Amino acid sequence: MKHVLILGGDGYLGWPTAMYFSNLGYQVTVVDNYFRRNACTELDTGMLYSVPTLIERAKIWHEQTGREIKVVIADLAQPEAMRRLFDGGVKYQWAVNEEFTGIPETVVHYAEQPSAPYSLMDYQHADITLVNNLRVTNNLLWAIRDYARDTHLIKLGTMGEYGTPNIDIEEGWLEVEHKGRKDTFLYPRQAGSLYHTTKVMDTDLMWFGVRMWDLKVTDLMQGPVYGIETEESAIDDRLKTIFNYDEIFGTIVNRFVTQAVVGYPLTVYGGGGQTRGYLNIRDTLQCVHVSEQNPAQKGELRIFNQIMETFSVNELAELTQKVGNRRGHQVEIKSIPNPRKEAEEHYYNPTYQGLQDIGVKPHYLTEEVMDRLFEVVEQYRENIRKDVIFKGIKW
């Protein structure tokens, strides 16, 4: 049985990924320090429903499926905590079999502060974001360098690394011709927030590790993810992933659907022409899985653009309004002054064929898919707090 180590395994994407691999028969270890949950408490962001702790969820998973997800609660910004995952010194906070599982064939690295507004709230949150994200990635690269050079690292980056350039966005690399000579370089990056800037720096750190130490790395430039349900969460309601609907941690589709359900006008920032690539949470799991099955080679930094389709903010608002109104909500769309510094009309033409070429079958954001998201959110309508939806964090 192959061993997959998931860093950030308590998160929105980490927990569903852990169940997905466990269900396929992999040995799975998850690591988290509850950074995200603590930040939600600190900032009073609200959650659609409460979610058991990581240890409780691993126990529920075991009761329901007989499968084991080993749990480590540790801060991966601490180098020793990271290294213990590879040198055999790790202590599991929960496991059926407490013996060291061994060096993982694959590490999936989700363990970062993932919010752009959080990173721009003030100098303290900017500092936390930079220190946390860069230290975790650097610690991981050194642990792989020192103990696990054959391990394949799958790292979650973001499409936001590229910004909105006035030329087509390639999958990670760009061939440049200069004064009659050619070479291939990382595609130019120009992040729109400090969070996104840490992702650019992560990519640079990994490119260094690949060049110097022949590491095997896949960097997934992911777009904003939407959705709650995956096949595995259907096994028990308590296994559903965390779901935020506020401006800081709620991604746009999840947020718009929640706003529609409680009659909070959909907050379109400025002109609403901002266009990005999106994907269903089920497709995140597929993308990570096909990447695991088709690993990068030694000395390769392989980059995929992990999106399935593009929408402007206005298009998402209109789709939410259409589906919401059909379900009996009175959905209003309201343009508000843009708290962010970003282009509201721009060229956007990213390439994103690579993951589909190695086997991903996209789920698209159809009216039916959004309808089902409404259905789930409506079940928790009583929990939705209007006061946390919009705070207007300025860039």
Ligand SMILES: NC(=O)c1ccc[n+]([C@@H]2O[C@H](COP(=O)([O-])OP(=O)(O)OC[C@H]3O[C@@H](n4cnc5c(N)ncnc54)[C@H](O)[C@@H]3O)[C@@H](O)[C@H]2O)c1
């Ligand atoms: N959700 C999206 O739409 C999206 C889009 C693009 C990229 N991403 C990236 O995917 C990854 C996962 O995103 P997510 O939405 O699941 O975020 P998340 O915050 O839900 O998950 C990240 C997890 O990592 C943990 N973590 C953070 N710092 C840690 C540390 N020092 N030690 C141990 N654990 C730590 C957090 O507690 C959290 O549970 C992130 O790297 C994010 O930047 C997410």
